[in-house]
Amino acid sequence: MEELSKELSKGYEPKEVEDKIYEFWQKTGYFNPDKLPKRCKKPYSIVIPPPNVTGNLHMGHALNATIQDILIRWKRLNGYKTLWLPGMDHAGIAAQNVVEKKLRKQGLSRFDLGREKMIEKIWEWKGEYGDIILNQLKKIGSSCDWSRTRFTLDDEYAKAVKIAFARYYKKGWIYQGERIVNWCPRCQTSLSDLEIEHKEEKGHLWYIKYPLLGKFKKFIVVATTRPETMLGDTGVAVNPKDKRYENLIGKKVVLPLVNREIPIVADRLIDKEFGTGAVKITPAHDLNDYEIGLRHNLGSISIINERAKLTEKVPIPYQGLSVKDAREKVIKDLEKLGLLEKIEDYTHQVPKCYRCNRTIELILSKQWFLKMDKLAGLAIRSIKNKNTRFQPKRWEKPYFDWLKNVRDWCISRQIWWGHRLPIWQCQNKDKQFLSLEKPKKCEVCGKCKPEQISDVLDTWFSSALWPFAALGWPEKTKDLREFYPTNVLSTARDIINLWVARMIFSGDEFIKKEPFKDIYIHATVLTRDGKRMSKSLGTGINPMGLIERYGADATRFGIIWQVTENQDLRFVEDNIVMGKKFCNKIWNASRFVMMQVGKQKLEIKKPKIDAKNLTLADKRILKKLDKTIKDIDANLEKFQFGKAAQTLYDFFWHDFCDKYIEVAKKQDTKETKNTLLYVLLSCLKLLHPFVPFVTEEIYQKLPIKNKEKSLMIEKWSE
């Protein structure tokens, strides 16, 4: 007892254990599937959803890391050749924004630096801060194979991106076109629909009188939330079935302030019930209007530029005004002319940039697109055929809904940090061509020195290749053969379409196989009162703080305890406290068992349940243990992490500690000692995926002869 207590302190002290154990694990090499014992043959793989370089671990990451680590450790203990491949995403706009912000403090913009200098700066920044989140993943105990860490902007990865682009290009699925795109005036780039967030804003609905051509004091009244765009109107539209306007269709109005004659057209898209039933049409700055404009040959006039200022296409007094100023002036001027009928309060959804929260402008712009019809079909088929399954299944629906209505994907961005499109511009003719490397001569004119176009690809274009590019594609690597398709993707619901759908069709397209068998969509972590955790609201909880106060195991256990199939998870710290107590309980129960058994090392054998010299209590605990193992396996198989944790907790605390240990105190037999040690060891294995540190620490101290080097590679149920 004296000696033991020197070795095992009275309470579990995570701080003295965790870093030491993590280092030990890394030394064993067992995070690397190639270094696992030979008996581990069957591959089991997970690729991490690569966190952004700009990232810091938040509760969502902590939850997801725990989930993935539980799966990996569980399968590793079951003798699988496990690979959990880590990495980071270069996070185009997000990363560039971070560095831009730093520059701004020095009064500089990225344009002051120029492209090359700016990219250099971002790499520098990445070198300095880029590993933070990976280190945080280590802190929480993630057993990733760090030797395989990938970054979505490293050279091999860039090759994969170029090859993928070229394949699409050669199929004719990539095209350039002038379309209405979402434009962020701050980030100075186009954005895909999925990169927009709609926020409710209180605005107004302005009713404006458009005078009918040649009819004195007769008007058609249109309602709009954006009066300033009237300067770019090329028509007015009404519903063809609208009796009120029947005789006006085909007539013309004189656009106020501009004095342009524009037609009244009939289009089925117009809702008779809304506003006045008559709509001003601004094809260059609204998607619906664009379509209507095309149908009726209205033409388009771009009146808002990339900086959200009015262009020279508007009357001189408005040129150069910001959208906001233009709105005020237009209203004032209309009022003066007596053309403003009324103003109503109106709340509506305003599109915002998901990276900087600036209001998005819709503008006409030349961009690159990836055709989605075929690819969306592939993605739908993969789930329909059950080659890949959503867990829980209900997430299929938003996935299908998006894919069925998806528009072509705008893949070009006007930022600098990212994969440049492998497209080159002839200097003599207005023509471009594809070339993966810097071309020796121009493929168009044969004479000029072509220049690579400056656009980069949407970050999600490269993320879409992650499951196979991270395994070495386009090279035919051993890893790709062995670990693709991966077994599980565990991720958050907000990137089902942004990322998951795109990985599925990419995998299908390039490898002819879906990248994962199961897609586990975990709950979103909310605050105690059901609010979103966010930095700006100050409602976030830092998992690193929890680890500091309670230890990594406690944090893992406390989070996972709450994981059910629910969409949301309201985080309560009480559960982490519970986790801490539980770790302490594990520690002390182990201490007791070791005191009972003594220092002499035993050969551990699985006791036979029907052996005669076992007492009723012995038999009972062994039986319950068997059942518990089965339950845990079944729960984890179904991704029911909370239930698994609760089952384990219950067995360990109540069956093993409260009942069996108490009885064992009065049974001083060889069989009981063996059973104590056997059940404890079994529990350590079962507990290890959930609370890896404390269990490994104890394992290392167990007085048994036939021990593995690490608990990580013990045999699950022997």
Add this chain to the structure above:
RNA sequence: GGGCGCGUAGCUCAGUUGGUAGAGCGCUUCGUUUACACCGAAGAUGUCUCGGGUUCGAGUCCUGACGCGCCCACCA
């Protein structure tokens, strides 16, 4: 406008195919017995949001209502 999830003990949540309501934290009482007070034993606490229906029987199935939250959407 469409979709999804939730409403069970003071708080956060379980509750498998319908059969007398459970856990953790908190609370009450007792307990320093060979691990653990980060403990043990015993205990209290619920019109399962509200109507209606199916059923011998509903927290569980159906159907309305109310409340909360999330996502999608080109109603100006």
